[in-house]
Amino acid sequence: MSEERRTSEEDPIRAAVPCRACLSGEDLDWLGAGRSVSLALDLPTTVEVLPGTAAVAETAGDWPAEVWTFLRARLPGLAPAPPPVRVRSEAPPASGLSSSTALIVALFRAFAEAGAPAGERVPERSIVQWAYEFEFARFNGGGMDHLAVAEGGALLIDGREHGLPVVRERLEFPDDxxxxxxxxxxxxxxxxxxxxxxxxxxxxxxxxxxxxxxxxxxxxxxxxxxxxxxxxxxxxxxxxxxxxxxxxxxxxxxxxxxxxxxxxxxxxxxxxxxxxxxxxxxxxxxxxxxxxxxxxxxxxxxxxxxxxxxxxxxRAAAGSRGARAGDRVGVSAV
Structure with a gap:
């Protein structure tokens, strides 16, 4: 996942999140006791939080308002209504490439940046956990997509019946x-x-x-x-x-x-x-x-x-592999 911080209040906040291809193991991330292999792809969904009073992009549907409501319960001081956003996606919708999860994670990332006090940053681990909880409440699925688009590269994931699965290993996809x-x-x-x-x-x-x-x-x-x-x-x-x-x-x-x-x-x-x-x-x-x-x-x-x-x-996408030390998303210590 990539971000651009504002240099002034007039600049938009951007969050670009890759999509995900599942190379093996659909459903095993939430069925438990099984392995999945995911790969982040450079077909990103980009959310821009816009200055002024521009209209919310139609392609985002109801997600901006719902994500903002979720964040207001966790980040004090947010305004009652979300700021306007513009959304672009290079991944085809409803195609099994997790474009909806990419949108949700990008909204969480951009809105958290927009609502956080100056000089503070919401940890990536919290962003992924919140995005998973938000989507689980609606679809009752798993967390492979959230880890895949945030962590980037190729992941070997151990499934869990409850909560986010565990990343057993991560590899860089071959450049060639x-x-x-x-x-x-x-x-x-x-x-x-x-x-x-x-x-x-x-x-x-x-x-x-x-x-x-x-x-x-x-x-x-x-x-x-x-x-x-x-x-x-x-x-x-x-x-x-x-x-x-x-x-x-x-x-x-x-x-x-x-x-x-x-x-x-x-x-x-x-x-x-x-x-x-x-x-x-x-x-x-x-x-x-x-x-x-x-x-x-x-x-x-x-x-x-x-x-x-x-x-x-x-191509493969890097995700948030470059996050600051101690802020890795889901890689197991074993």
Whole structure:
């Protein structure tokens, strides 16, 4: 996450937060006893707190007012109404890339900066915890997204049934790798998905147990590939994670499976669905030198037959790794 502090009261406060691709282990962050692998992507959501009386950006919906109300209970002295904001996002909405979490974290970061007394700073740990609590109260999901967009890089996350999960390890994504995002143009419904999975958990559904076991193994394989800087092994692990999502939990759709087949045949790129909810984006990893040809070839293969789909090249994002000492977000000490 990046910030720009004001040099005068007339300058806007900016908070830019990356989005997140899940390379393996959807839902394991809140099901507990399982590993997930996330990667922050440089498709940021930027919130600007504006001077004056400009209108609140429509793309932010009701979130500014709701986040401001949440903060007023924790930061004394905030005005009754939020300041005006402008929002821009490079990530496609409702696509499994955590653009909503990026927006919420950016609002918390910018509003905390705007409302904090001069010379004081709300710790990053508090920002992430508050953003998680705010979103959990509405969607009852997990905290992988909040850690991923704040901490940046690639994370190996241990799930927890309650509260934020724990970051077991963090790696810098190789500079000579790129992420290829294929936005299907279909929106996800994460809320319905979470309700369904929580019902499975309460009922002891064997399909969910099988998914948890296989997804955890896929996460272990993905992390080994990242450690070894082996992008082909990472693609295999991501394909294994996708198969677990599709076969045990029905998270994929016929359109997503068609797009995966096209990508594999046209450019040899294995793709994995990022996020749960029956739609959204697929992600794959390739070498940086191959990325222009991969993106062009895949876009050409999709053109015409899949007019709603688009191919988006992306790099890994650093998140808040550079935060001051003692202000790390979630990395375990063990």
């Amino acid at each position: 790798w790129r992420v290829v995002v294929v936005d299907s143009g279909t929106r996800k419904n994460t809320g319905d998905h979470i309700r369904t999975v929580r019902a499975q958990l309460a009922a002891g559904d064997p399909a969910l147990a099988a998914y948890r076991s296989e997804a955890d193994r896929a996460s272990a394989a993905a992390w080994t590939a990242l450690r070894g800087r082996d992008h082909e092994a990472l693609g295999e692990a991501m394909a294994r994670a996708h198969a677990a999502m599709r076969d045990h939990q029905g998270m994929s759709t016929p359109l997503l499976e068609e797009l995966r087949t096209v990508a594999l045949r046209a450019v040899g790129l294995p793709l994995k669905l990022s996020g749960a909810g029956g739609g959204g984006s697929l992600v794959g990893v390739c070498r940086a030198g191959d990325a222009p040809a991969v993106v062009a070839g895949l876009a050409g293969a999709l053109r015409g037959r899949y007019p709603g789909a688009r191919v988006i090249p992306a």
